[in-house]
Amino acid sequence: MSQPEAAQRAEARAREATTPLGDRIAAFGPIIGLVLLCAAGAMLNSDFATLDNALNVLTRTAFIGIIAVGMCFVIILGGIDLSVGSMAALIAGCVILFINWASGAFGSPLLAVIGGAALAVVLGGVFGLLHGILIAKGRIEPFIVTLGTLGIYRAYLTYFADGGALTLDNALADLYAPVYYGSFLGVPIPVWVFLLVALLGALILNRTIFGRHVQAIGSNETVARYAAVDVERVKILTYMLLGLCVGIATLLYVPRLGSASPTTGLLWELEAIAAVIVGGAALKGGHGSITGTVIGAILLSVISNILNLTSLISVYLNAAVQGFVIITVAFLQKGRR
Amino acid sequence: MSMQTRRSLMLATAAGLAFVATSAAAEPVNLGVSIPAATHSFMGGINYWANQAKKDLEAKHKDLKITIRTAANAVEQANQLQDLSTVTKINALVVFPFESAALTRPVANVKAKGAYVTVVDRGLTDTSAQDAYVAGDNTAFGKIPAEYIAKTLGGKGNVVALRGIPTTLDNERMDAFNGVLKGYPDIKLLDAKYANWNRDDAYKVTQDFLTRFKEIDAFWAADDDMAFGAIRAIDQAGRKDIKVIFGGAGAKDMVKIILDGKDPRIQANVSYSPKFIYESIKLTAEARLKGEKLPATTIIPSVLIDKSNAKDFYFPDSPF
Numbered sequence: 001m002s003q004p005e006a007a008q009r010a011e012a013r014a015r016e017a018t019t020p021l022g023d024r025i026a027a028f029g030p031i032i033g034l035v036l037l038c039a040a041g042a043m044l045n046s047d048f049a050t051l052d053n054a055l056n057v058l059t060r061t062a063f064i065g066i067i068a069v070g071m072c073f074v075i076i077l078g079g080i081d082l083s084v085g086s087m088a089a090l091i092a093g094c095v096i097l098f099i100n101w102a103s104g105a106f107g108s109p110l111l112a113v114i115g116g117a118a119l120a121v122v123l124g125g126v127f128g129l130l131h132g133i134l135i136a137k138g139r140i141e142p143f144i145v146t147l148g149t150l151g152i153y154r155a156y157l158t159y160f161a162d163g164g165a166l167t168l169d170n171a172l173a174d175l176y177a178p179v180y181y182g183s184f185l186g187v188p189i190p191v192w193v194f195l196l197v198a199l200l201g202a203l204i205l206n207r208t209i210f211g212r213h214v215q216a217i218g219s220n221e222t223v224a225r226y227a228a229v230d231v232e233r234v235k236i237l238t239y240m241l242l243g244l245c246v247g248i249a250t251l252l253y254v255p256r257l258g259s260a261s262p263t264t265g266l267l268w269e270l271e272a273i274a275a276v277i278v279g280g281a282a283l284k285g286g287h288g289s290i291t292g293t294v295i296g297a298i299l300l301s302v303i304s305n306i307l308n309l310t311s312l313i314s315v316y317l318n319a320a321v322q323g324f325v326i327i328t329v330a331f332l333q334k335g336r337r
Numbered sequence: 338m339s340m341q342t343r344r345s346l347m348l349a350t351a352a353g354l355a356f357v358a359t360s361a362a363a364e365p366v367n368l369g370v371s372i373p374a375a376t377h378s379f380m381g382g383i384n385y386w387a388n389q390a391k392k393d394l395e396a397k398h399k400d401l402k403i404t405i406r407t408a409a410n411a412v413e414q415a416n417q418l419q420d421l422s423t424v425t426k427i428n429a430l431v432v433f434p435f436e437s438a439a440l441t442r443p444v445a446n447v448k449a450k451g452a453y454v455t456v457v458d459r460g461l462t463d464t465s466a467q468d469a470y471v472a473g474d475n476t477a478f479g480k481i482p483a484e485y486i487a488k489t490l491g492g493k494g495n496v497v498a499l500r501g502i503p504t505t506l507d508n509e510r511m512d513a514f515n516g517v518l519k520g521y522p523d524i525k526l527l528d529a530k531y532a533n534w535n536r537d538d539a540y541k542v543t544q545d546f547l548t549r550f551k552e553i554d555a556f557w558a559a560d561d562d563m564a565f566g567a568i569r570a571i572d573q574a575g576r577k578d579i580k581v582i583f584g585g586a587g588a589k590d591m592v593k594i595i596l597d598g599k600d601p602r603i604q605a606n607v608s609y610s611p612k613f614i615y616e617s618i619k620l621t622a623e624a625r626l627k628g629e630k631l632p633a634t635t636i637i638p639s640v641l642i643d644k645s646n647a648k649d650f651y652f653p654d655s656p657f
Contacts, residue, residue, distance in 0.1 A: 047548045056544050158374070163381025164656025165562075167590070181573055257536050257569055261562070262376045264537070308530060308545030315531050316503055 029332035030279050030295040033325065037299065041306040048309055055188055057305050058298070059180075062190035063088075063249040064268060065297035068275040069201040070245030072293040074142075075276050076205070077238045078218040078285025081131065083146040084246050085268030086153035091123045091250040092260035093157040096166045103172055113176045120254070121247035127153075128243015132236030142239075150269070158262045165261035173258035180255040190252045194294075197248060202290040204241075214238055218285030275300055278329045299329065365400040366625045369427035369452075370618060371417055373435050374407040375656075377534060378562050379586060382611030382657025383433060390618040401622055411435040415443040422447045429453040429625045431618050437505075438462045455621040455631060457614055459506065469631035471617040473609045475506055477639035479513030479559070481607040482583040485641065486555045487521045489581050489604075494554030497546050498529035499539050499563045510559055527553065532563045539566030547574045555581035561588035561606070568603075585609060587642055587650045588657055596647045606642040608650055611657055613637040 041048035067084050074081050095116045102112035127149070134145045160166065168176065182189050205211040213234045216224040225231055254260070279296030281288025303325050307318050370391070375381040384407060391403040404425050408414035414435045421427050430452050434440035437459055445466035448454045456467040464470070486496060498514065501507040511529065518524055527550050532539040539558060546553065547570065556571070556579060558564035564584030571579055582602045584591050586609040594603050616637060624631050642650050 045549065050548070053545075053548050056548065060541055060544075158376065158381075161381065162656040163375025163384045164378045165381075257540065257566060259536065259565070261378055261536070262381070263535050266535075304541065305545060308542055309549050311528055315500075318531070 029329055030292055030299055032332060033278075033329040034295055034299045034302065037302050037306065037325070041302065041309070044306065044312065045309040048306065053305070053309075055191065057301050058191045058194070059188045061297050061301040062194040063253050064271045064275060064300070065194045065294060066197045066245050066249040066252075067242075067268065068272040068279075068293045068297045069197050069290060070242030071272040072201065072276045072279070072281060072288050072290055073205065073214055073238050074242050075273070075281050075283065076218045076285060076288040077214050077235065078221065079135065079142040079235070079238070080273070080283075081142065081146045081239065081242055082269050083127075083131070083149040083153060084242070084272055085265035086150045086157070087124070087127050087243070087246050087265075088250045088253065088268060089260055089262070089264040089266075090153040090157045091120050091127075091247060092254050092264055093160050093166045094123060095120050095250065095254050096168050096258075096260055097160060099172055099176070100169050103169070109172055109175055113172060116176075116254070117179070117251045120251040121244060124243040124245070124247020124250065125240055126243070128240035128246070129236065131243070132239035135239060136232040136235035154262060157260065157264070161261060163262070165259045168254070168258035173255065176255040176258070178255075180252055193248065193252060197245065198290055198294050205290055210234065210237065215286065218287075220286075271300060272297075274326055278326055296329075299325070364428070365402070366398075366429050366622055367425065367427045368401065368403045368429040368431065368618070368622055368625070369418075369421035369425060369447075370403060370405045370431045370614075371414055371421065372405070372407055372433040372614065373414070374409045376409070378588060378657045379534070379560070379611055382655055383614050385655050385657070386612050386615040387618065390615040394619060394622050398622065398626055400626060403618070403622070408435060411439040414440060418443045418447055422450050422452065427452050429455075429621055431455045431457060431614070431621050433457045433614060434459045434461060441466050453621070453625055453630075455617055457617045469621070469633060469635065471613060471620070471631075471635045471637065473613055474636050474639040475509040475609075476513045478585060478607055478609050479510035479515075480517050481639060481641050482557050482559075482585065482605075483514045483517035485605050486557065486581055486583060487517065487524055490524065490554050492521050493523040494580075495525050495527050495550065495552055496555045496557060497527045497550065497553055499532040499542055499556070499558040499567060500529055501531070501534040501559055501563075503531060507559070514557065514559075532558070532566070534560045534562055536562050536566035539563035540570045543567040543570035544574070547571065547576055551578075553579050555579065555583065557583050558585070560585050561591040564591065564603075583607075586611075586657075589652055589655060592642060592647050592651045595642060595644055596651060598644060604643060606650075608638075608640050608642055610637075610650065610652075611655075612652070 047053055071081060098119050099112045099116035102115055103109045106112050131145055134140050135142045179189060184192055213229045216229055217231055217234060221231060275297035276288060276293050277283055278299060279289065279292030303322050307321060370387050372383055372387055373380050375384040387405050391405060394401055395403055404421065406417040406421060408417055428451065430447050432444055434456065441461040441463050444454060444461060448466055454467045455469045455471060458472050460470060461467055500511060518526055530542050532542045543566065556567055558567045561584035564582060568582060579602060583605060585607050587606050591606055594600050595606060620631055
């Protein structure tokens with residue numbers, strides 16, 4: 001009993017010692033992948049390398065990217081969240097219902113939209129808190145908790161939407177639209193928010209005690225407990241952080257189409273997890289970087305962008321190409337796992 | 338003998354022979370309805386109209402009982418069919434199969450137990466598992482937009498298409514669309530990509546189409562959900578070259594746009610209303626109450642919706 005534990009501890013120590021260098025090496029895999037993909041894209045279609053296309057791709061990456069930053073924390077912690085797509089859909093639905101109702105009740109459409117945006121973040125935080133409590137205090141596997149809520153959230157959205165779509169009233173949609181369609185210094189708002197969330201995420205992960213604790217728990221929970229880390233509290237906060245990220249992503253998503261339907265956010269959880277893993281994190285926890293995650297998320301959108309810009313291969317094979325690239329990039333950095 | 342007297346005579350006879358009459362009249366119909374769960378707008382519409390049919394028909398016929406089951410996937414639907422047959426003991430079934438091949442055997446089992454089976458929209462791989470088949474007209478769904486686009490563009494221009502999920506149904510629509518365009522050599526279909534009947538996917542694919550092609554005259558988004566995503570992307574890009582955006586299936590918001598005449602690019606649509614589930618349930622229930630059968634195949638026609646007839650296709654209470 002004590003021998004494997006000691007070995008585990010030694011391994012964890014060794015891993016911790018190499019983390020900073022490891023992280024730097026890890027970032028190369030996705031960067032190489034992204035550069036190769038972009039070169040291919042530019043060769044296949046001259047419009048690929050235009051600023052407009054780059055901004056389109058970055059803007060649409062923002063949702064998954066922001067969620068992936070939160071997911072990165074959860075995966076480093078050694079956890080998982082399968083519910084983020086359903087959660088985003090339900091939050092979007094609730095925000096739309098709220099804004100439509102509030103514009104009449106408050107008498108001010110602007111106030112309603114601001115309230116709706118705030119509600120998105122609050123709901124995300126509450127859902128995340130709920131996951132954290134169930135996982136940390138209730139001691140249920142994160143896989144099971146979030147598998148459960150995956151179904152619950154989407155079912156409630158379908159119920160609220162009566163099986164159809166919830167749609168923002170036209171005037172309100174116009175008022176809210178700049179949050180997605182507007183830009184600052186020529187760069188769309190969602191890209192700025194994505195950048196901000198990523199910077200904050202990197203700061204929290206690498207420069208705060210909380211970040212250290214997340215990594216320590218992911219490396220070895222028992223050791224972290226011995227080291228007097230408040231494991232429960234850190235876990236709850238981590239899931240809450242992801243919830244907040246989902247809330248922020250949804251806040252940006254709602255003005256894009258002004259509608260939420262039961263297909264909203266379908267498979268986002270897998271895209272976010274793929275972004276984190278392609279970005280060099282270990283699914284079993286302990287390792288991961290925000291830079292890698294951001295590049296991973298961009299890489300995934302670039303693939304579908306290139307496929308849309310060309311008609312090289314049969315459209316039936318789009319998903320296969322995505323799969324091949326994910327596996328290749330993961331292979332490029334397998335050395336450190 | 339007038340109709341009236343004949344009927345009262347028959348009633349009298351029936352009253353006199355009460356015992357025989359109950360067994361001779363068509364028996365009460367215990368109808369099961371098995372449909373996919375409401376996971377997108379169109380299925381939301383299917384669910385809405387199925388429940389509407391239950392409400393209307395049960396109020397109208399006291400010998401009719403309707404049980405609706407919704408399934409999230411083919412396996413669940415197969416289980417529900419088994420339950421409907423053995424637990425609910427249905428004697429008639431209206432089924433919208435999740436998948437054709439996977440549901441053929443389970444539906445055949447229900448029929449083997451003596452229930453009358455009407456299959457809706459997605460067919461079975463073995464038609465002997467059904468008594469009747471009711472479907473929308475997918476060929477017209479592809480043909481009508483092609484004809485409209487060709488006419489509106491004066492037989493010359495560039496078209497792009499957004500397709501649904503790779504399925505036989507989608508192929509049928511696309512083939513019909515291409516078939517019409519063959520007659521117009523000056524109309525060029527630049528490309529057709531899958532946007533999976535989904536707004537988000539349609540938005541992305543449209544953005545990329547707009548990046549790739551500098552001159553597009555018409556968009557065929559083969560479903561209104563996709564059309565809404567495409568419109569957003571086109572408006573965001575500020576493209577003025579697109580003259581026609583043609584969706585499909587007659588979603589209420591799209592029909593409203595046509596009714597209001599607000600958007601010059603959106604003047605027409607093609608009907609493929611989820612209301613056909615209502616018709617299927619009604620036809621099946623009423624035929625069975627009389628002990629009759631349905632024709633082997635009933636095609637609910639898809640027709641061009643434009644300003645002149647849009648009000649007949651506008652159902653503000655339906656989720657679709």
